[in-house]
Amino acid sequence: MSPRPGHTPTPPPRRTGWHGAALAGVIALTIGLSGFFMGLRQTGRATTEQREEWAAATGGMPGPGATGDGSETAPPIVEYARLGEGSLHANRDWVNSLDKLASPAAPKAGYAFLSADEQALVRRQRASRRLYDGAPPTAPHPLDQLNPAACLECHGKPTSISGVMVPQMSHKLHANCLQCHVSSSGPTSTWRSREVALSDGNRFQGTTASGYGSRAYVGAPPVISHTTWMRQSCITCHGPGGTAAFRTSHPERQNCLQCHATDARAEQSPMFARASIGSSELPPPLPPSAQREIGSFR
């Protein structure tokens, strides 16, 4: 049932003679057409039933990478002719195929540092998905999924799809992903975002990067430059699966907080509010020479 609707089988070359070609053509056409109509027939079931089955199968709860074993439990594939409409549903093949995709391999030795321009590009791209540094990022893809299991399928672990890095969740699971994360390109793949009036602008200027991670001296481990609230998993952004500009140079060391300290002033934790914290002022700027030197590490 591999042929897709609209897929016209290519007639084989005339090497085997007219009859062979005709026969092959007829066979191919028959398979194609029957596959097409089987595809149409396959999903006569109502969407609601599909959801119920899936909900029953997953207990309404997500589980990262839970492909399950029962073939009955995965929601049936969406009717081919209607792929472009309605909500898409995760299906067994799709779940499986993700596992077959190669995860990004951790570089064997060290990291190639990005040039300043490359870093700036990455930072700009990152900023474009947030109203301000610390805002929940918007998704650059449509969000059709209702069940958090679907989100976790890609974002539960570092993943790469066709060479695009898929960021892992930086915080613990909150079951309602779509409460905070919305699409930046309209509600679903069925919306033609060019045809709707997207935002016509706003003068809000958020903080684009926190950038107050100070170092005691050149070569000292930098202090964590942002709050760790909702960013509890360092490896998400700084690990091998993270965006290149923010990757650590030493992924083999696992206890990040052993060397990188949080800044209680940045944390604003109620716990530390009564403690006597040093001045709220920024540490004195580093001399330009030191900055240049550090630049390549940051």
Place this chain on the structure above:
Amino acid sequence: MHFDRRDFLRTSALAAATAVVSQRLGATTSTAAAEAAGPTTTPDGIRWDKAPCRFCGTGCHVRVGVRDGRVVAIQGERLAEVNKGLLCVKGYHVGGILYGRDRLTQPMLRRNGVLEPIAWSEAIEIIAQRIMARPETFAIYGSGQWTVPEGYAAQKLMKGGLSNNHIEPNARLCMASAVTGYLSVYGVDEPAGCYDDLDAADVVILWGNNPAEMHPILFSRIIDRRARGEKITIIDIGTRRTRTTEYADEYLEFQPQSDMAIANGIAHLLIANGTWDQEFVSRHCNFRGDNQPLDLNGKAITFDEYKALVAPYTPEFVEKISGVPAAKIRMLADLFGRRDVRITSLWCMGMNQHTRGTAINRLVHSVHLLSGHFGRPGDAPTSLTGQPSACGTAREVGTMCHFLPGGRLVANEAHRRESEKFWNLPEGRINPKPGHHTVLMWEKFCTPTSKGGDISTIWVQVTNPGQTLPNLHKLFRGKQGLEDKFLIVSEVYPTATTELADLVLPSAMWVEKNGIYGNSERRTQQWYRQVMPPGQARDDAWQTIAVARRLFELGHPGMKDRDGNFLFTVRDDAGKEVPAWQWEHYYDVNVDRALYEEYRQFTRMKHKDLAPYDVLAQARGLRWPVVQKEDGSWHETPFRFMEFSDPYVKPGAGIQFYHSVTKDDRALIWFCAYEPAAEAPDADYPTWLNTGRVLEHWHSGTMTMRVPQLRNAMPNAYVEMNPEDAAAAGLANGDIAIVESRRGKLELPVWINGRATPPRGTVFVPFFDERLLINEVTLGEPCPISKEPDYKKCAVRVYAKGAQPARQPGLGDRPRLVAP
């Protein structure tokens, strides 16, 4: 009441939690805690301070990050008990609402059809002259987004100053049925429970409610418990499958309006099975039935009469009306019949925007009372609110045509005298006749004066009636062409309302001013101004006071109190009067604090005691009644009427409904008969239209549609259709459908299934999009008691643009069951 070990543990845990809160409050004078509560500055030069979120009635707190006079970042406030550091996508983006490109920054007057800039002094003069000319035909229309001091100032200007009761909030359109529900069951408004119930409930029943999108923080609070391994059963009684349904254990799809039959069906089974809580009912409840015509307090009935009235509602009968299988009705009744589970019911607009909104509110309370699922943490019927201060301002300050502050009524002489005393007014100043309720006010405004349209000027603050009124053609657009009608709008952005405005006043919003909100769980929240408003935008309360002052100067007698002083006299610490009506002096003192402290004396009659301003300023909101202990510390009350929490309950009473309608400390269990919807699908209009909201947009989208991340996530309205209905109408995704009712029609892009999945014969349209106003299609038919219109549902036909509407004779020519 049976109190098992688990109850004891839970109650102890809650008591411990309360104790912690009390300690925190008790220590508010100590420097350390004040530091924790106060603003902080991070090393990047951002100053962070607390504020409640600008959007819904959940009442989350955010931390607002300000640098160089502008909001640059937002965080969830970890000190806030409501949200504990988490926000929803709207909350995270709330800072963006201040900076839309088309922010209104100067007063504008319409001359020859065009809005032209004028000076503030001129604008104030125009309003004052309109009022002086015809004070009795002036009206104010505000909302549950008014801060408490703003609503209080408007209320005082109208009722105390102008002897005019034509003041209404848009909360009439969303909360009025919840108010009449609470009043007729408990004798006093607002829920007894609070959000802590969500941490203790075993079962949460959602009555026509989609909190995964509308109250996401509360919903996450429930489902995150499940993610932590607790067992919590979610039952979604809905008219379409929503994001909430995806997390629900049970989904009961019902025919719109038949929620009344479901509630009666549960009551019937509780009695038939003998599983009602006889001890609770005999100690704490009386029975009530409706009078004809319907009224707020009904008539006393006996238990036997009650039993006979609910007897017809067998599960099979309820199934026939509601479409919910009889087995599921039995399942609900079995749950309510169990003493070992705790059940919390939540609802919002589904039950309130209902032609029998008061009745369904009563019935859900009654099911809880009859089964004894009341009075323990986790056992609570709780209505949620849509606006940040629907409770605090519209309901508690009472900015409605029939209320005075603090739960008082204009029709009650003692209440008027007391209000006059608090306001230091001559006796008889307050008009005893209630003003026009919202729908009537706008109907009169859109009716020519010669034909009895006795409202000539409406001043709109913090709301967008041009988009949110029902039946807009009649109730808003009707103003066009009526030369002597004058519409004043205080706004922050151009809206559907400013389109018809004659005078537009630019307002300060959210953290551009001091403010106080009151959320759904009786929590009052204070914040300070953190950035300056743009251009000439100014506080709404200042606008009200400035007009009052101009009227005072023009010699309006109502602007003086008994001693001849100005109605809004504000004094500094030295007792010297501050000219707060002059903008440059408005922030010389904290006018919010002065108004709030004056209002606070109104709050004690109904035991809704509010904390002093300075105590409130230290907290992340406090739930009233906030009562002072002998040691001087202030304590909030998470659970009302319950002895373990509420200091106003008599020791030993356990539960005491101390504002009981029947004056015997008992709540009322109501019977209200199921009645069909005002308009149901028939052969000509064969489809149910449901309306509602989406996660990303808050109400009419005035603010959220100007934040790129929110707008891009949900850029315009749509009609959500069942795939089979769409196929039958020849419609595919993105096609333009016409949604037409007897009142109007609208072209909308089709989204098959869409964000939720409607059943066959039902479509859904969200109301946030000002370019696609679904309220031109909806029904204006109100609940006769609360006067709240039923926006949620009506009959429509849906067909492809260019095609002819198809009749569905199979549905029969059902008569309209309630006259329009």
